[in-house]
Each structure stands twice: as structure tokens, then as C-alpha cells.
Amino acid sequence: MVAPYFRLKSPHAGVPGPDFDELRQRLIRLVIGKIRNGEFTERGLARQLGVSQPQLHNVLKGARVLKPELGDELLRHLDLTLLDLLSLRELKAARQVLTRTLGWWSSHGDLEAASCESGSTEKKPPGGEIQPQLPRKIGKSRLAS
DSSP states (O other): OOOOSOOOOOTTTTOOOOOHHHHHHHHHHHHHHHHHTTSOOHHHHHHHHTSOHHHHHHHHHTSSOOOHHHHHHHHHHTTOOGGGGSOHHHHHHHHHHHHHHHHHHHHTOOHHHHHHHHSSOOOOOTTSOOOOOOOOOOOHHHHHO
16 A cells, blocks of 8 residues: 555534535536526527537536536536535534634734735835836847747
């Protein structure tokens, strides 16, 4: 058996929640439900997403894997986010994790105030501002070729 390269423990270990594949399956089930309810047809949805109807059909029936790009397009078209695919129990668990995490950050420095004051979270060199890099000049000989 191959051991993992990194032996790090996630601060979210043990928190109930779906993995990527489960979210993918939930999105597919949601789309199938909307098609069955008559909100749109496979053909019409495929046309709006810019894919062929057979490709969409094969994704929905499980013959092809839902690629991240198509998943993103489905979410945009349905005006959804990944949070919409979570159950109430999962949202409550995520809220608890965020509350703990934000509590830790607030006790170790005001992260929000630091990022809002500068308008950026970039680290500045001691005693100075970040200098913008100007584009290099291109000589005439490089433009001619």
C-alpha cells in the first residue's frame, strides 16, 4: 500500500459534508428533476449550454462524466451555487466550522481590517510600498519580425 506524501490533518476532518463526486451527482439529479418537471427539454438545455443533446443525455444517464466546465455552465444557467446543492444539516455544519475558523482569525489579529485598509492582501516590503512593474520596451527590430 502506498502511503500519502503529506501527512497533514485537515482542520475540517470529521465535519460531515459531501465530497466532489456527491455534489456532481446532486447537480445531475437536480437537472434530471427539472427536465422531468417540464421546466426545459434536454435538447433546449443542451443548445443553451453549447453542447450536443447526445452529450448532455449521456452525462445525465451516467454514460459520460460531468466535466467541471459543463458543471459550471449548468450552475450558471440554473442560477445556482454549490451552496444550493448542500442540505440544511450540511449548511449548519459548515457554519459551525466557519464560526470556529473566523473566531481563531479574530483572536490572532484583525484580518478583515488589515485587508480592507490597503485594499489588498499583498504583503508590502518593510518601509515601502509595492512598486508597479512597467512593461519592458520592445525594440524596433523585435517589432519588425
